[in-house]
Structure formats: structure tokens, C-alpha cells
Amino acid sequence: MADGLRCKEAAARLGISEETLKKHRSRVLHALGARNAIEAVTLGRARGLIPGQSSAGPDWRQLLTRREAEVARHLVKGLSSKQIGRVLGTSDLTIRKHRENLLRKLGLRHTGQLVGLLGEDPAG
Numbered sequence: 001m002a003d004g005l006r007c008k009e010a011a012a013r014l015g016i017s018e019e020t021l022k023k024h025r026s027r028v029l030h031a032l033g034a035r036n037a038i039e040a041v042t043l044g045r046a047r048g049l050i051p052g053q054s055s056a057g058p059d060w061r062q063l064l065t066r067r068e069a070e071v072a073r074h075l076v077k078g079l080s081s082k083q084i085g086r087v088l089g090t091s092d093l094t095i096r097k098h099r100e101n102l103l104r105k106l107g108l109r110h111t112g113q114l115v116g117l118l119g120e121d122p123a124g
Helices: 007-014 018-032 037-046 066-076 081-088 092-106 111-118
Strands: none
Touching: 007 018, 018 037, 037 066, 037 111, 066 081, 066 092, 066 111, 081 092, 092 111
8 A cells, every 4th residue: 555556556466366455455444443545554654564755756846836745745644635625725626636736747646656655754
């Protein structure tokens, strides 16, 4: 999950069936008390179970606007677009657009990859 892989990709990497991987994933979510993979990774890092990583390279901060970095910071904490919108005083649609821009700028396909890539320190 911390690598941001989809279930199918992770199962192939581990050499297990996608169904088995989903069972393991469900058990991890339950054990951590997490609602989704992003929250599980965040909790895992906070508890020292997953080392933080920042492999996005030295120039990734320069690619993001201040607002995109704020959104990224909240995503890493496990917040949804709606929750981030409330915190930042904007609509969840605006936050979704910022998320799209983040993924595009960093060459990622989904938010799980973003969280895995930025670790716990997306805004420096």
C-alpha cells in the first residue's frame, strides 16, 4: 500500500492472487483501525511500522503551487477531498482539481502513489 500500487499490481509483485492480497489488505486496515489504504499508510508511518519516504526527487516541490502542497499535506494525513475542502474553506470539486493537477505534475496515476511518493512531508 505504501508503494501506491493497485491490488492487481501488488499481487503480481508478491506472487499471490489478487483475492489473497485483498484479504491481507482488509486485515491490515482492520488491525490499524483505518478506513482506507491512504489512512492505513499514514497510521503505519505514524506508528513506525512503515518508514517514511520521499523519492519524488529534489525538484518536485518546485512543481507544486502553494495550494497544491497544502492539499498534498492533507492527503498524506488521510483526509478526503470533502474534508480538505472544509479545512481550506473551498469546495471539494476545487480540491479534486488540485488532486488531478498534483497527480499530473508528478506523473502519478492515483492518490495512493502520491502518498507513497511524498511520505509524511509533502510541503517541506
